[in-house]
Amino acid sequence: MNSLNRALGAFYGLALGDALGMPTQSLSRAQIQERFCAITTFRDAGPDQPIAPNMPKGSITDDTEQAILVGELLVAGQGVIQPSVLATALIDWEAQMRAKGSQDLLGPSTKRAIEMILAGHSVEEAGRFGTTNGAAMRIAPVGIAADIANPEAFMQAVLQACQVTHNTNLGIASAAAVAAVVSAGINGASLDQALQQGVDAALRGERFGHWIAGGRIGPRIVWVRQWVDGCDDEQLADRLYDVVGTSVASQESVVAAFALASRVASGRLAPFAALCMAASLGGDTDTIAAVLGAMLGACHGLEQWPAALIDELKAVNQLELEPLVQGLLHLRAQ
Secondary structure (H helix, E strand, O other), X not given: OOHHHHHHHHHHHHHXXXXXHHHHOOEOHHHHHHHHOOOOOOOOOOOOOOOOOOXXXXXXXXXXXXXXXXXXXXXXXXXXXXXXXXXXXXHHHHHHHHHOOOOOOOOHHHHHHHHHHHOOOOHXXXXXXXXXXXXXXXXXXXXXXXXXXXXXXXXXXXHHHHOOOOOEHHHHHHHHHHHHXXXXXXXXXXXHHHHHHHHHHHHHHOOOOEOOOOOOHHHHHHHHHHHHHOOOHHHHHHHHHHHHOOOOEHHHHHHHHHHHHHHHHOOOOOHHHHHHHHHHOOEOHHHHHHHHHHHHHXXXXXXXXXXXXXXXXXXXXXXXXXHHHHHHHHHHHO
């Protein structure tokens, strides 16, 4: 399996998880069970879906769209993302979403940061309150373009992608963890090895940005990986929802994604089944499944995802990620 296969697995895995979680996002676990029983394939969003009403099955959301935006900025900037350029791009992206009548807009941390920038605050200050999962959900392209084998350059790339909106210990640590798993997977690491590199990157990442009180990302990932080992299959989803949490807080949703990835690494859960479980959890399902899909795809490759669903994903969203992924890998080789 070559690096292109793994990188495509990561980006299409992100989009696949995003689309699986689209109809269930912001619903409770009980509501998902009542409406869908469990997600096992793409499903239409109902008219009362709080964020994506009536969206057709297989549709991607902001997770994939913003990841593509970050990827395109990386390629255009030859591996460098200027914070002011990212801020402008996010403002333009939300304006386009509003024009289309979409309710899938900027998340709370990103929205607050952009409002601060528009009010005249510096880019450095704008992200000082960003602790949610917005940076982690769109960080996969950084993991494709930046090689974790060069840790200083890798962390600099993560910081550039986080500074505008998530310039905090929690926001940076969670994004660094996800990007590290993706980058390690593309280098050929096993999923278990890549998850450990994710922990290491989280511990490095928390040294940057403004300190915000909250459970530390690295230690929470270490804890949840051990905790998952002692949890049986029937209890896993309920306990993730009840104990770990599935909100937009990075120390919940990103840690939940790592918990499911750890279950896959143990051989007790298949990659696609893990994405379906993530999409069925309740809470921020599209982001949990998107982050999980990026990590699993990088380590297991494109073939792990059902070919028919990838084809449907491409058709529904007019999605063709190959040129972008090749551009990101070109940056990695420089």
